[in-house]
Amino acid sequence: MLIAGSAKDVYDFVNEADRWVDRLPHVARVRFEEPAPGLQVLEMDTRAKDGSTHTTKSYRVTFPHRAIAYKQVTLPALMTLHTGLWTFEEYPRGVAATSQHTVVLDPDNIRRILGPDATVEDAREYVQGALSTNSRATLGHARAYAEKSR
16 A cells, blocks of 8 residues: 555554554454563454454564564464564655465364355455455555654
């Protein structure tokens, strides 16, 4: 996503996860710690499209104004692994902000979560849709924040 603002402002929005419950409608609860500068622990409840919530816990490593890498250690039932990377690159026209996910699905939970006829492809689409929706929403709010700050 190209944002007409500074990398610092976009980064700050994503970095300040302790404020997400007030800034992001899909976040219901946040517990945030930064035991050392640049090392974060983020536990949150996220709302799904159906209104249900699920808890995740992530360890995050921040690279000020450039990137935030994370690994989830408490995962939704459809995943056995989830890592991610937020990046923020400043250009003359604005900031290119991205969110990348690496996921391993849990085949043993697919039918329990998505129904008796669900396939691995159904789970892939469901997880990709949920992660993409939340990432786009976060970046959309980060864009509004950064462009307002400009």
